[in-house]
Amino acid sequence: MARAYAIANQLFCLFLKEKLYRMTTPIFLNALRAFEVSARHQSFSAAAAELNVTPAAVGQLVRSLEEWLAFPLFHRSGGGRARLIPTDIATRALPDIRAGFDRLNLGLARLKEASTGGVLTVTVSPAFAAKWLLPRIDRFQTAWPETDVRLDTSLKLMDFASQGIDIGVRYGAGHWPGLQAEKLMDEEVFPVCSREFLERHSGLRGPADLAGLTLIDDLSVDRQSGFVTWDTWLENAGVKVVASRAGLKINNSAAVLQAAVDGHGVALARSVLARDDLNSGRLIRLFPEITLPSSLAYFVVYRKECAALLRLVAFREWLLSETARDRV
Structure with a gap:
């Protein structure tokens, strides 16, 4: 049997x-x-x-x-x-x-x-991509040629898990549910204009002289989050808010700066985005003696479970090295 x-x-x-x-x-x-x-x-x-x-x-x-x-x-x-x-x-x-x-x-x-090769999906705002990331991205690609960067530019807060996002740079107070956040850069906010605009308005010697000029407003960030507005800056500068002031409102920070470069008015610039325009002379900082640090900052963000991904680690360290280069 x-x-x-x-x-x-x-x-x-x-x-x-x-x-x-x-x-x-x-x-x-x-x-x-x-x-x-x-x-x-x-x-x-x-x-x-x-x-x-x-x-x-x-x-x-x-x-x-x-x-x-x-x-x-x-x-x-x-x-x-x-x-x-x-x-x-x-x-x-x-x-x-x-x-x-x-x-x-x-x-x-x-x-x-275990590999640095493949696709790394990065989410940033359109303005940060245009004014900070893209002018520098070739240095990352030279250092890590086996990594393909897929850039997702959006003002919306992307769901990293469902939309396959590996890493991103976000602007805010540093708290986003489900994401690790490391501060990348602080910034300051100040008025800027083109050299030609300043020549046309030679009487622009102090904050009070902004009355009657076109002030360009950035609408890309939620005003409830602590974002510095013209009213905030003017109050900090000791100038009464002029309710009837002329204005131009734009919902893209890069476009705000471009409007100032083109001579359409005075923009309230964010130092991180305006750095290259200031260094090149396309924009002039007004009243440099008046400082106003922003309570918001730029943060590198990623999911904790993806922290060991070598492509992510390489990109994160490159971002940090680039910000250190800017401070020199």
Whole structure:
């Protein structure tokens, strides 16, 4: 009896080995993924949209898995919103299959941490990209040629996990849920204008002389966050706010500076963004004896679980080295 059981067990192992040989590992994983996504959406069409393949391809993968298992995974319906209902055994297996894919994704992420190659996705504001990052990015690319930088410029606060963001630079008080934040740069706020504008308004000798001139307002930052406005700066300078003053309002910090460069008025500049324009002489700082540090600053931000990613570490250290270069 024992010998017969051993022979039967050996035959079963040979049968299982042959079954596994017929369904190679990549196809096997693809079929499991097609099954999991189809079960989640209860639709081959919706699964196909997520997997970026045709519904027929998803259906074929699921059928191949059912043939290999020799039992159905879905109750199929010809109509209604949910045409695929997982069978009881499929429903019991799904949590383990999903956990397995989660572990695979985690393992792949660990492998990616060991390489500086690949794509690094960086989120910054359009103004920071134009006025600070892009004029310097070639130095990072020269130092790390195997890293491809994908720049996502937006004023919106991106969800790093769902949108595949690796690292970013944000302007604010330094607190963003779910993100590590390291201060990159403080800044100061002061009035600037073009040399030509200053020549046309030769009487501009003190803050009180701003009355009647076009003052360019930056609307890109929430006023409730502690952002320095013209009213704040004028009050700090001891000048009563002129309610009837002329104004030009722009919702992009880089465009605010460009409007000043073009001679359209006096802008309230942020020192980090205006540095290159000041160094080149395109803009002139007015009343340098009056200082007003901003309560907001620039921060490098990233998810804690991604902190060891070598591409991220390289970019973070490069950002810090660039800010140190600016201070020299």
